[in-house]
Each structure stands twice: as C-alpha cells, then as structure tokens.
Amino acid sequence: MPVVELRGIKKVFPGVVANDRVSLSLEQGEILALLGENGAGKSTLMNVVYGLLSADSGEILVDGVPVKIKSPRDAIDLGIGMVHQHFMLIEPLTVTENIVMGREPGRFGVIDFKAARDKVREISTRYGLKVDPDARILDLPVGMQQRVEILKALYQGARVLILDEPTAVLTPHEVRELFAVVRSLVNEGLAVVFITHKLEEVMAVADRILVMRAGAAVGETRPSDTDEIGLARMMVGRDVVLDIEKTSVTVGAPVLQVDDLRVLDDRKLEAVKGVSFEIRAGEIVAIAGVSGNGQTELVDALVGLRRPASGTIRLKDTDITRASARSSIEAGVSHIPEDRHRRGLVLEFDLAENLLIGDHRVAPYATRGIMHTRSVRTMARKRIDDYDIRTPSEHVLAGNLSGGNQQKVVVAREIGRDPELLVAAQPTRGLDVGAIEFVHGQILNERARGKAVLLISLELEEI
Ligand SMILES: Nc1ncnc2c1ncn2[C@@H]1O[C@H](COP(=O)(O)OP(=O)(O)OP(=O)(O)O)[C@@H](O)[C@H]1O
Ligand SMILES: [Mg+2]
Structure with missing residues (x-):
C-alpha cells in the first residue's frame, strides 16, 4: 500500500490551472523525482500535500485512509515533512533550539533541552547527517542548514520527506553528500519526494520519475528506461539542446x-x-x-x-x-x-x-x-x-x-x-x-x- 496517494488533485489560481487532476502514489522506501518545467505545478502539488494550500478538489490518502490536511501541523502529525528551498530557520539560535521550536514542551510547559539535544544527536548519527546540535545556524554553511531542516522533519517524526529543489543552493560536493543522506533515509523505510531541474541528478538518485507539464501529470518512468534527452523531451514536449555551442568572438578593449x-x-x-x-x-x-x-x-x-x-x-x-x-x-x-x-x-x-x-x-x-x-x-x-x-x-x-x-x-x-x-x-x-x-x-x-x-x-x- 502506498504511504501517500493523491487522486485527482486540482488547484486553480486566478488565470492558471496549477494542478489539473493530478494523481500519484508514493511507496515506502522509494525516491520519487518530480520533474517539470518552471510553472508546471510541482511546488503547488507538494504544498497541497504539506497543508500549505488546499486543493479545490481531489483526495489525499495516507496509509490507504482518506485524510484532510489543512495545515503543516496536520501534515506533520501524519508523518509528512517538507523542506523548502528558502529555509525557515532562526539564525541566532542553535541547531537544537531550532529543531525543538514549534514542538509542544513537555510536562509543566518546560522544554527538556538535554533530552532534545540527545535525540538530535542520535538522529543525526543514524542518518549520517553529522550536524553539531550546539552550533548556531548563522555559523553553518548552506548545506548544513539544509540538514538541520531535514533533521527537524525527522525529529518531528516524518516518514515522508518532500524536498523542493534541495540541490539548487548546494555545491557539487554537498549534492553528493545529500544524495547519500537521502539514500540512507529510504533504506530506513522513509519515502522521499525530490523536486529538481537537474536531469543528471534525477538519473542518479530517483527510483521513479513523475513528469508534470502545464499542471498535469504527463508520464511516469524510471532511470533505467530513459536518459537525459528522453526526460527533457517528456518535460518540454520537444527536443532540447543540452549542450551549447560557443562561437568565437574577437575580444575588444x-x-x-x-x-x-x-x-x-x-x-x-x-x-x-x-x-x-x-x-x-x-x-x-x-x-x-x-x-x-x-x-x-x-x-x-x-x-x-x-x-x-x-x-x-x-x-x-x-x-x-x-x-x-x-x-x-x-x-x-x-x-x-x-x-x-x-x-x-x-x-x-x-x-x-x-x-x-x-x-x-x-x-x-x-x-x-x-x-x-x-x-x-x-x-x-x-x-x-x-x-x-x-x-x-x-x-x-x-x-x-x-x-x-x-x-x-x-x-x-x-x-x-x-x-x-x-x-x-x-x-x-x-x-x-x-x-x-x-x-x-x-x-x-x-x-x-x-x-x-x-x-x-x-x-x-x-x-
Ligand atoms: N499563490 C499563488 N497565486 C497565484 N498563482 C500561483 C500561486 N502559486 C503558484 N501559482 C501559479 O501556479 C503555477 C504553478 O506554479 P508552481 O510554483 O507550482 O510551479 P513549479 O512547477 O514549482 O515551477 P518552478 O520549477 O518554477 O518552481 C504557476 O503558473 C504559478 O504562477
Ligand atoms: Mg517550484
């Protein structure tokens, strides 16, 4: 049974059908890449799953049961976490402080920081995240900040993790490290939705690929059944030149x-x-x-x-x-x-x-x-x-x-x-x-x- 299943999700904004009856299913232990041109409706669809937007029609099922997700709180309670491209961390605070924030404090309204810190360290080690619980966010490079966001979702009990263009801000080295983390997450039984525009990343990391065009899901494939040129064609609906030709130019003053x-x-x-x-x-x-x-x-x-x-x-x-x-x-x-x-x-x-x-x-x-x-x-x-x-x-x-x-x-x-x-x-x-x-x-x-x-x-x- 899929962990998350979407049936006929439709979302209309003034003048745009952002999602046109999109269906998808996400299995435990898999990485699903969501691919599509700019404006195809990927973020909208995932924002619906995470409770940031409500669909005009369609159904969401979690573990086979129809659910209503009205806010990120609802999504988190159902085990769905999301990391946005623009991080939502508070810079002067530490990793642990950021992670426990928004979580209900323990008995008598007191947050048990010691316990929280231990748990952060434990999750970090388990998935190879290597984040220092006491570091301040503003001292961390972007790649580390992203891991804090992932850690936060895991701390809140995510079984499904949505990553919206996670590699756009990373160096090639950080990208490879992120892929290793994502792999270890799915090996532990999580399911990951990965949005990216980089076709070589899709080929490297995805188990399954869903392509969207102009709001609709237009096809599904696997890395073993396609290549970058095939993916580009599915996305855009025509052939795309992946290499650019540089003509020579005479240099002036x-x-x-x-x-x-x-x-x-x-x-x-x-x-x-x-x-x-x-x-x-x-x-x-x-x-x-x-x-x-x-x-x-x-x-x-x-x-x-x-x-x-x-x-x-x-x-x-x-x-x-x-x-x-x-x-x-x-x-x-x-x-x-x-x-x-x-x-x-x-x-x-x-x-x-x-x-x-x-x-x-x-x-x-x-x-x-x-x-x-x-x-x-x-x-x-x-x-x-x-x-x-x-x-x-x-x-x-x-x-x-x-x-x-x-x-x-x-x-x-x-x-x-x-x-x-x-x-x-x-x-x-x-x-x-x-x-x-x-x-x-x-x-x-x-x-x-x-x-x-x-x-x-x-x-x-x-x-
Ligand atoms: N809050 C909003 N109000 C009005 N229109 C919106 C809103 N959010 C998204 N849209 C429109 O919905 C369509 C789908 O946008 P969406 O952000 O889902 O695309 P995307 O596939 O994530 O694209 P990109 O790759 O550029 O991030 C776009 O035409 C966009 O302009
Ligand atoms: Mg987007």
Whole structure:
C-alpha cells in the first residue's frame, strides 16, 4: 500500500490551472523525482500535500485512509515533512533550539533541552547527517542548514520527506553528500519526494520519475528506461539542446578593470584581499570557487552595494569604485543577484513593476518623474514574451510566480537593460532545461555584442 496517494488533485489560481487532476502514489522506501518545467505545478502539488494550500478538489490518502490536511501541523502529525528551498530557520539560535521550536514542551510547559539535544544527536548519527546540535545556524554553511531542516522533519517524526529543489543552493560536493543522506533515509523505510531541474541528478538518485507539464501529470518512468534527452523531451514536449555551442568572438578593449581591490565582509574581516583583474568587451570571465570565499563581497563591491576598503573599479572610462547601486546601474552595470528573494525582486509588487526596477526614473518609462504606463506595459509584455515567463498577465504579483519564473523576471530585467557589464551570480538557479538553454544563449549573445560578463557559478558545467 502506498504511504501517500493523491487522486485527482486540482488547484486553480486566478488565470492558471496549477494542478489539473493530478494523481500519484508514493511507496515506502522509494525516491520519487518530480520533474517539470518552471510553472508546471510541482511546488503547488507538494504544498497541497504539506497543508500549505488546499486543493479545490481531489483526495489525499495516507496509509490507504482518506485524510484532510489543512495545515503543516496536520501534515506533520501524519508523518509528512517538507523542506523548502528558502529555509525557515532562526539564525541566532542553535541547531537544537531550532529543531525543538514549534514542538509542544513537555510536562509543566518546560522544554527538556538535554533530552532534545540527545535525540538530535542520535538522529543525526543514524542518518549520517553529522550536524553539531550546539552550533548556531548563522555559523553553518548552506548545506548544513539544509540538514538541520531535514533533521527537524525527522525529529518531528516524518516518514515522508518532500524536498523542493534541495540541490539548487548546494555545491557539487554537498549534492553528493545529500544524495547519500537521502539514500540512507529510504533504506530506513522513509519515502522521499525530490523536486529538481537537474536531469543528471534525477538519473542518479530517483527510483521513479513523475513528469508534470502545464499542471498535469504527463508520464511516469524510471532511470533505467530513459536518459537525459528522453526526460527533457517528456518535460518540454520537444527536443532540447543540452549542450551549447560557443562561437568565437574577437575580444575588444577592457570594459571592467579591477585593481588591488580590498573589501571587508559584515564582520569587518577582509574577504577580498587585493584582487586585480580585467574583463574585455566580448569576454565572459567566470568565478568558480565555493561560496563564502569572498565572491559575495566582490560582487557587492562591483555593483555598488558595498564600499571597498581600498583599490579601484573602473567601467570603461568611469571610476565606479564608490558608486551607489543606482549610479552603478546608470554607468551600465547589471546584476543578477544570488538571492532573488532578498535582492532581485519585490514580491509584493507586480511583474511590470519588478521588470522596471532600476529604470523607473529614465526614458522611455518616465520623464521628469512621471511614469508612462503605456511604455512600461509594452516593455513588460515584450519581456514576458521573450523570456517565456509563464504568467496570465503582467499584473500578477511577483510572489505568486513559480520559483523559476521569478528567476526569469530578474534575468529579463537585467539583460533587457542592455548593460556594458553583466554580473551574473547563479543565473540559471532553479530554471528548467529549456529556460537554461535560453539564458545561456542570452549571455553568449551579450558577449557576441561586445559586452563584458562576470559569471559566478557553482556548476562547473555551466562555466
Ligand atoms: N499563490 C499563488 N497565486 C497565484 N498563482 C500561483 C500561486 N502559486 C503558484 N501559482 C501559479 O501556479 C503555477 C504553478 O506554479 P508552481 O510554483 O507550482 O510551479 P513549479 O512547477 O514549482 O515551477 P518552478 O520549477 O518554477 O518552481 C504557476 O503558473 C504559478 O504562477
Ligand atoms: Mg517550484
């Protein structure tokens, strides 16, 4: 008997059928990969299972019994846990404190921290999670924070674990470690739903694969019965080019010149220690290192979000070492930030407004402080079209788009501005194969047009 079974789940949002009578079953001891293009309805379906959204119709059965899941509390009580792409941990607190939070205290309203700590350590050892119960969240790298989320779900008694794009934020090494953890979970009898866009991961980790397209489940397969090309075709409904061809471009004059740059991090420690490099017109320079080695501080300094301690940054003939974020945009620097929620988008603004951020004071969108709604709308519609942003209209709030479509909005805006220098951090994070193909094409196009590109990526293949 399946641990979880969905029958005909339907969920409609204004203008979109996010889930169109989707059925699936999940067996104990298996890893089910959920695959589909950006906006296909994967997160919606799993949010229904976890009680964050309620379906318009359809049934959920747990251990063969029909259940109503009205909140995450209900889901947790039924043994269903979920780890979101954006973690929900409280940074100043320790691992144990985060894990016991939200759990009812013991008798007399007292939380038994000693017992909690022992249990955290025990679960951590059992599944090879290697998390220190006393570490503070803010001192842990992203991969470890994710393990804390997994540990929290296990502590709460999860038998079913849903992971929504867990590898998007991880380095290749952390990905391999996560796979080992997930394997040991299913070996102990748990069931795991794994959402990812990376086809090689699906092939490596899944027992079974369910493909969704435009809200509907369109097929099921196993890694032994398909390959990456087959999966891409099932997802997109057409052939996708998985390798990009780079044409050769003649390199021109320097666009960006960085000289002996020193930048401090938030703790006032020197994170960028006297870095010098240049990027010429028609060049893409990539930084491949593991995050936490000064990339963030370097990027912040380049785009005007952090004042360097010393050194110079020149964009063509302009010294932008101490430029503000706005004057850096005006000078011709575009930035695709690492964290689209914190920096890339205003989730409460609609799509057209988000596509305009940074250009909202300049022609043709505004003159002397007056906004030209018509030209804004035309621009928004064109970019939605060009970048295949899946949305019913430009009036949808950014927060209501699927994760990948939010990323496309940021990319569309930053490249659409026609910059001299594009600083792109993880530009294809969370994108499906078709969208990656498109964004890579756009970046190569910038290069062909004699622009300079700084690419920061965890993925060696992308580089
Ligand atoms: N709260 C909401 N309000 C309105 N529309 C929504 C909301 N949440 C999701 N949608 C829409 O439902 C559709 C499915 O979105 P969902 O987030 O499930 O996609 P996804 O498969 O997870 O995509 P991605 O790979 O980009 O994360 C999208 O068209 C999205 O815009
Ligand atoms: Mg999603």
